[in-house]
Amino acid sequence: MSALVPAAAGPSAYWYLTRGTGTVALLLLTASVVLGVLGSVRFDAGPRWPRFTIDALHRDVSLLVIVFLVLHVVVSVLDSFAPISLLDAVVPFAGTYRPFWLGLGAVSFDVLIALVVTSLLRRRLGYRSWRAVHWLAYASWPVAVFHGLGTGSDSMAWWMLALTGACVAAVLLAVLARIASTESQAPEWLRPSAIAAAAAVAAGLVVFAVQGPLQHGWARRSGTPASLLRPHRVASTVTVSTAPRAAGHAPRPFSATVSGTISQTGVSGGAVVDLALNFTGGERGILRVRLAGAPEGGGLSMTGSQVDLTAVGLRSAMAGQIVSLDGSRFDARVKDSSGAQLVLRANLNIDSQGGTVTGSLVARRA
16 A cells, blocks of 8 residues: 655655665675685685686775765765764764764764775875775774664665675675684684684674664664654544534535645654645545655555544544555545444545645545
């Protein structure tokens, strides 16, 4: 069930680009780390893949990482679903939206930028200094993984967890290969210490994912601003005008014309749409609709809704939910305090520029 949102109101393209570029950047960064580690042990993939080919591939993939990270930063800033500024994207822990987890992304980005700058100045810095920064760049990988789990809107999706698990496994295998190739003159404590460190990072990622992003309420605990959390509570009661409850009649079928306004509020991972409608004709009253969902094409894939209806002479306000959503048409089921129910069908015309709504409303007994 999707749609019922002005086409120009939500930055869904930016939202998709933010997710896509972040995921691709993680995959490319993982490939860069794996190629770098295998290249450092003179990995031989056969005559068709000599070592200089792997080194060149490592360099090209690393450049692609920077390209996608820059795109990820730009679209994250342009996306209005989360209050992220350009300063937040490059200065760690300076933002208001999930500051710690967003700050980890800024740390990873800054380290990789430092690698690019020092590579351009390699002749002036000398090999030792450049090598130190180069090895420091490998630390950006676990930082980026924690950033993705803590901030990403797809952290709980099975496919994202599978991709993250595959990235962790690939890096661990490359590190183990590097450790196994350590020359015999290396200190005896080096191999067990390196293995323990690699295992600790992997275990830390698993424990964090289970205790953090996979737990209910992570959006609040991760530092999402309260202003973005409140609109997502789609089951909350919407204030409407009510007629006196002491008198009135039971709900009866009617047809009416509707007019009103539509507004959209961005929240983490989606949006909330509010309709404030008046209806006149066979019955006169007020209809309030709130629905939440994730951007899908030009509309929303609905995840929750709340519908409230009041009409002249009704015993009480009626409340319920949307049961079917198709474009700008929806069916809803509402009931009053006595349990009497109505099925509503609304056919709406939405002006995305002016934020206005017109259309028709038909009510029938359930």
